[in-house]
Amino acid sequence: MKNRRKFIQLSALFGAGAMLPLQFCSSPKSDSKEATGAMIGSAEGTLKDFGLQLYSVKENMAEDARATISTVAGFGYTQLEGFDGGKGIFWGMSNKEFKSFVDDLGVEFIASHCNTFENLESLAEEAGEIGMKYLINPYIGPQKSIDEYKRMADAFNKQGEICKQNGLRFAYHNHGYTFTELEGQIPQDVLIENTDADLVDFEMDTYWVYTAGYDPEEYIKKYPGRFTLGHVKDKSGDLPFEEANGSTIIGSGIMDFKSILRTGKDHGMDYFIVEQERFEGTNPMEAAEKNATYMKSFVF
Structure with a gap:
């Protein structure tokens, strides 16, 4: 695993290639099986399906979710990934009403962030x-010891059941805190290695892995099949590297998603979900449209 200094140096070395327009990037052949959630177009190596984390447009959702x-x-x-914005993950609708609404739009509500420590039984049923x-x-916060992370892993196993x-x-x-060394270990490793793969998957926020100083691709390869979902969130090159809130329009930043998403697809990542939290010179809805345009034209 790269340390932060070495990774930043390598990122700078290869950054120019990563920023080439997609039409200059070749589409390597792949014999790997198509992912169930983000299938690759057989002829062109493009994404067939991709999603949006609705938190990216949270203010708009609060005003008028429909x-x-x-x-x-x-x-x-x-595809859509939801969050609980105070009105529940179905935004004031019943679960069946919400499904009917999104089905009519031709999109699938695949997942939602939620508090899995409260009312999980009823929410899972719905x-x-x-x-x-x-x-x-979506968030447990930094734990104080490795033993606390192990207890959290036990809780995840129960929630997975x-x-x-x-x-x-x-x-x-x-988030980034699970990649901050604690007692000589990386908490993210502890969570993965102490959870049952039959019960617990992981959603890689590529931005937080990258800004913590690690290579998302290396982590995907280290734990194949465990990162089944991925947040596609680019890092602005105009802000300090460790800026906590430094995301930008996908393709305008410094992360090599051509390589990251290919590696994810080849190692069990089924869902690719756009997320953006900072909007310099734009607004959330405009950014969501630009990000969709990027994903639709994406070529491996």
């Missing part, structure tokens, strides 16, 4: 009833 979802569906997103694929814990009983999967979404 109108916001209708608009982003028109941008070309085929999610499973409408065919959702995942309930995802509840989700499995209802026909869906449990996943944990990382």
Whole structure:
């Protein structure tokens, strides 16, 4: 695993190639199986399906969830990942009403971030009833010891069992703190190695892995099949490297998603979900449209 200094040096060395327009990038042949959630177009090596984390347009969702979802569906997103914005993950609708609404738009509500420590049984039942694929814990906060992370892994196993009983999967979404060394270990490793792969998956936030000083591709390869979802979130090159809130329009930053997404696809990552949290010179809806355009034209 690269340390931060070496990784930044390598990023600078290869950054120019990573920023080449997609039309100058070749599309390597692949014999690997198509991912179930983000299938690769057989002829062109493009993404067939990709999603949006609705937190990217959270203000718009708070104002009018139906109108916001209708608009982003028109941008070309085929999948949605939700969050609990105070109105529940179904935004004031029943689970079946919400499913009917998004089905009519031609998009799939594949997953949602939620508090998996409260009312998980009932939420998992509702999610499973409408065919959702995942309930995802988005944040646990830095733990004080490795033993606390191990206890968290035990809790994830239990939550994974509840989700499995209802026909869906449990996943944990990382932030940078699980890549900060603690007691000589990397907490993210502890969580992965102490959870049952039959019960617990992981959603890699590529931005947080990258800004923590690690190579997302190396982590995907280190734990094949465990990172089944990925947040596609680019890092601005105009801000300090360790800026906590430094995301930008995908393709305008410094991360090599051509390589990252190919590696993810080849190592069990089924879902590619756009997320952006900073909007310099733009707004969330405009950014969501530009990000969809990038994903639709993406070539491996």
